[in-house]
Amino acid sequence: MRVLIDDALDLLRLRVKPLAAYQYPWWQPALLLTLLGLVASADTAELGDNLLGRMLFMVAFTWLETALFVRFIGFWMRAGKWQASGSLFGLVVAASALQFIAPLTSWLPDDAALVADSALSVLGVLILVHALAAVSGLTRLRVACGVVLFAPIAMLLLAGTLSFANMAGWVTLPDEMVKAMQGAAEVKEPG
Numbered sequence: 001m002r003v004l005i006d007d008a009l010d011l012l013r014l015r016v017k018p019l020a021a022y023q024y025p026w027w028q029p030a031l032l033l034t035l036l037g038l039v040a041s042a043d044t045a046e047l048g049d050n051l052l053g054r055m056l057f058m059v060a061f062t063w064l065e066t067a068l069f070v071r072f073i074g075f076w077m078r079a080g081k082w083q084a085s086g087s088l089f090g091l092v093v094a095a096s097a098l099q100f101i102a103p104l105t106s107w108l109p110d111d112a113a114l115v116a117d118s119a120l121s122v123l124g125v126l127i128l129v130h131a132l133a134a135v136s137g138l139t140r141l142r143v144a145c146g147v148v149l150f151a152p153i154a155m156l157l158l159a160g161t162l163s164f165a166n167m168a169g170w171v172t173l174p175d176e177m178v179k180a181m182q183g184a185a186e187v188k189e190p191g
Helices: 002-012 027-043 051-079 089-107 110-136 140-167 175-188
Strands: none
Touching (some): 002 027, 027 051, 051 089, 051 110
16 A cells, blocks of 8 residues: 555656556555545535435545546547556556545635635646656647546536435435526426
């Protein structure tokens, strides 16, 4: 586990190794990814009082999003003539380690928290793009386009998992979110 943590810190410093270095025993990235989901659940107070439900939702969403992203970006990079020499899963999980400090922004005033969240998001994407480009030999632009193309898929996944978690009683959607969803559904319906 120490190697995974060291690799995550190296990625934060934009030091990237060959892809073979990110092939960890399965339980290490699985544990880190689960912990990322649990940490992310700390910033979901608006989803109701069911703490266990919010934790389950965020862990499930984190796992689904990461697994889907790894499949999507792998396909995208192979379409760019990259010859896969191993799984991208360990690298993507290690590059996501910056998310551990994201909940700390809730301690800041609202405007500062918004700026800090945005800066962390941009930095996280830059680290991920840099790491994927370095291990694949593809241009950063090609990799960045793949990351941007995944964003609508991630939004659909979020909407679907939120809806499922709401029906399962894990979370309670805020009234303004429900109204926005209903408004979007009404716009789609003719008449």
